[in-house]
Amino acid sequence: MKAIPRWCSLAILATAAALCAGCQASTLAYFLFPEAKHEAEMKKLASEDKKEVRVLLLTYSTNQETQPEFIQADRQLTEILAQKLREMCEVNGENVTIVNPHKVEEFKSRRPNWQQEPNLTEIGQQFKADYVIYIEIGSLTMYEKQSRILYHGQANLSVQLVDVHKPEETPLPRQFSCIYPDAKGPIPIDDMQPGEFRQQFLGYVALRLGRFFTATSIRDSYYVE
Structure with missing residues (x-):
């Protein structure tokens, strides 16, 4: 040339x-x-040789400190994170495939006690995944403390990434916490319906988690509440 x-x-x-x-x-x-970007905070999932990388999202909620408004939030968070992570990887031209969350829910339904001693490597192998992202929800709250008239979401999770091909190199889970909205402060409940706030809050949590696994533009909307 x-x-x-x-x-x-x-x-x-x-x-x-x-x-x-x-x-x-x-x-x-x-x-x-060139556009400046933040690198993946935990590990970039995509392969440098552009080969397809399959990723399994597995989420479990202890429900010990989770408000009734977030019952089955593990399922919704998985679906939102799958969509957002797929979009973020596409923006970066990365060949990452997310296992269909509905298939994962079918697996969890067939094995209701799977979370007692989860062998993440074996589960990943069943789905022919290269990586398993295991998210354990410790608590999700929707309202400002001691208030039911202000939305102020708080999430406390642990995140673990398992390389199915190198399970011996699996790092310890990383603790993750966030508040939504943060800079703008609480939102009066009259401003939106509970379901709308829940969707926005879980969407924000998903975007924050997505940063762990792919690069993100410094100036794009993923960094704006």
């Missing part, structure tokens, strides 16, 4: 500058420079 002549490169830059005349410098930088 022939190199682009210098005069051609200069012409391209000049054209870009002309098109962006009157635009902010950040707008021009968007077209001319």
